[in-house]
Each structure stands twice: as C-alpha cells, then as structure tokens.
Amino acid sequence: MNLVDLKKKLIAAARRHPPVDDVPYGFEKRVMTRLVSLPRPDEWTLCVRALWFGASVCAAIALLMAVWFFAPVSEPDTPSFSQDLEQTILATAGDGESIW
Amino acid sequence: MEPTDAELIAAVLQGDATRFEPLIAKYSPRVFATARRYARRESEVEDIVQEVWFKAFQKLSSFRGEAPFEHWLMRLAVRTCYDFLRQHQRRREATFSELSDPENDWLDQFVAAPEEARDDAAAARELIERVLEMLPPAARLVITLLEIEDRSVKEIAELTGWSVPLVKVRAFRARAEMRKCLERIAQEKYL
Numbered sequence: 001m002n003l004v005d006l007k008k009k010l011i012a013a014a015r016r017h018p019p020v021d022d023v024p025y026g027f028e029k030r031v032m033t034r035l036v037s038l039p040r041p042d043e044w045t046l047c048v049r050a051l052w053f054g055a056s057v058c059a060a061i062a063l064l065m066a067v068w069f070f071a072p073v074s075e076p077d078t079p080s081f082s083q084d085l086e087q088t089i090l091a092t093a094g095d096g097e098s099i100w
Numbered sequence: 101m102e103p104t105d106a107e108l109i110a111a112v113l114q115g116d117a118t119r120f121e122p123l124i125a126k127y128s129p130r131v132f133a134t135a136r137r138y139a140r141r142e143s144e145v146e147d148i149v150q151e152v153w154f155k156a157f158q159k160l161s162s163f164r165g166e167a168p169f170e171h172w173l174m175r176l177a178v179r180t181c182y183d184f185l186r187q188h189q190r191r192r193e194a195t196f197s198e199l200s201d202p203e204n205d206w207l208d209q210f211v212a213a214p215e216e217a218r219d220d221a222a223a224a225r226e227l228i229e230r231v232l233e234m235l236p237p238a239a240r241l242v243i244t245l246l247e248i249e250d251r252s253v254k255e256i257a258e259l260t261g262w263s264v265p266l267v268k269v270r271a272f273r274a275r276a277e278m279r280k281c282l283e284r285i286a287q288e289k290y291l
Contacts, residue, residue, distance in 0.1 A: 001210070001211050001285075001286045001290065002214060003279060003282045003283065003286065005210075005214050006210060006214075006282055006285075007278065007279070007282060009210065009214070009217060009219045009224060010219075010224060010227060010228040010231060011228070011247050011248060012219035013219040013220070013221070013224035013225050013227070013228050014225065014228045014229075014232075014247075014248045015248055015250075016219060016220050016225075017220075017225045018133065019132075019133045019134075019136035019137055020132075020133065020136065021129035021130060021132050021133040022129070022132065023128045023129055023132055024142075024146060027124075027128060027146070027149075028121050028124040028125045028128065029121075030150075031124055031150055031153050031154075032117075032118070032120065032121050032124065034150070034154075035117060035120065035153070035154065035157050036117055038154070
C-alpha cells in the first residue's frame with residue numbers, strides 16, 4: 001500500500017467535505033440567557049484575588065531565598081578567580097626578572 | 101443601519117450585555133464549523149461553542165480592536181477546541197480492526213487501483229476522521245490547520261499562540277504520527 005498516496009487521498013477527502021456551519025435554532029438566545037445569569041465578580045473580589053496572588057508569589061520567592069541562603073555551600077575544588085589572577089600576574093613578573 | 105462590531109463591543113463593555121447577542125448571531129456559524137472539525141457529537145460541538153462565547157464575553161475587555169473581532173474570536177475558538185481535545189483524549193488505543201464495511205471496501209479499492217478510489221466518498225471521510233481521532237491533540241490540531249485548512253505556519257502560530265519554531269516542530273511530529281497511523285492500518289489489514 002502506498003502510504004503517501006493514501007495520506008493524500010484522505011487529506012483530499014477531508015478538504016472536499018468541510019464541516020457545515022449550521023447553528024441550532026435559538027442558540028444565541030440560550031447563550032445570552034446563561035451569560036446574563038453568570039455571577040460577575042465585583043471590583044473588590046478582583047482586587048482581593050490580585051492581592052492574594054501577589055502575596056503567594058512573594059512567599060514563594062522568600063522561601064526560595066531562604067533555601068538558597070541556608071543551604072550548605074561546598075568549597076570549590078578549583079582555585080578561585082583571585083588565585084588565578086595572582087598566578088597569572090606573578091608568572092609574567094617572573095618572566096620579566098629572568099629577562100633582566 | 102446595523103451597528104458595527106466595534107459599536108456593539110463598546111456597548112457591551114459599557115454594561116449593555118444584550119448588545120452581545122448580535123455578535124453571537126453573526127459569528128456563530130464560523131465557530132460551529134470550526135468546532136465540528138474537532139468534535140463529532142453535536143452536543144460536544146454545542147458545548148465548545150458555548151464555551152467560546154463565554155470566554156469571549158468574559159475577556160472582551162482584552163480585545164483591543166487592532167485586528168478584526170472575528171480574528172480574535174477565531175483564536176479563542178481554536179484554543180478552546182485544543183483544550184477540548186486534550187480533555188477528551190479518547191479512542192487513542194482503538195485498533196483499525198473496527199473499520200466499517202464501507203471503509204474496508206474503500207481501502208480494498210485503494211490498494212487494487214489507487215487512482216479509482218474516490219476522495220469524495222463518504223468512506224474516505226470516515227476513515228480520515230478515524231485517523232485524526234487516533235492522533236494526539238497537538239498533532240490533530242496541526243494536521244487540521246496545516247493540511248486540511250491549508251493555513252500557513254505563521255497563521256497557525258497566531259491562532260494557537262505557539263511560536264513559529266514550535267509549530268514547525270509539532271508539524272514534523274504530527275506528520276510522523278499520521279504516517280504511523282497509516283502504517284498501522286496497512287499492517288492490521290493486510291499483514
């Protein structure tokens with residue numbers, strides 16, 4: 001079976017039969033009835049929700065910072081940047097002395 | 101003279117919810133046609149379209165009017181359909197041994213003489229529906245938009261809210277998934 005051709009045929013079949021756009025009778029009336037009956041949150045509710053959201057974000061950040069601050073820090077095995085810099089500068093100075 | 105979409109939207113935002121009804125009446129055919137691409141049962145289609153209109157009503161204040169209302173609404177519709185697909189991932193494990201007689205006949209005809217298997221046959225339409233139902237939600241959405249509706253990658257990115265590279269990756273995976281489904285048809289039927 002040629003799968004490429006089969007795919008083309010099936011896609012062509014789907015293109016030839018676009019779905020109908022019929023709308024059930026009275027659909028917009030039904031939606032409007034439900035929309036009007038939906039509880040609409042007042043400004044205070046929205047404000048309180050936003051404050052709770054902000055508070056939870058702040059708590060999460062504080063928790064992460066606490067974990068990071070109190071977590072045991074292991075000493076790195078490699079020499080620090082200052083040691084590297086010192087070695088590099090002294091190495092150059094050593095070369096200079098040998099020249100002079 | 102009929103009020104424009106912008107006038108209706110402004111009236112709704114000022115508190116006159118009844119002005120939303122003409123928008124529902126005007127654009128529901130398009131939303132129903134979109135929903136019918138992803139749901140088979142008419143009750144599911146109606147639930148999707150209702151959900152689209154509820155979201156549109158609740159988020160209307162976020163519509164900035166830079167693009168036509170229809171574009172904004174269709175983005176909502178496509179994303180709601182995608183949510184529906186993710187919530188109803190059923191029949192994915194079904195086998196192709198459940199093919200109906202007309203579908204089997206159409207496949208037999210395709211194997212015998214591919215050029216004579218008509219793509220306007222109802223059986224072909226049923227078969228592609230079955231294949232699409234077997235795909236994961238993202239794959240189904242991409243195949244529908246890209247291959248069946250013939251939309252560009254950029255359009256799909258705008259409709260779905262995915263980035264262009266993500267659409268391309270998902271399109272690549274979706275085609276591979278579809279190929280696997282068709283291979284399963286061939287294996288289960290002819291091996």
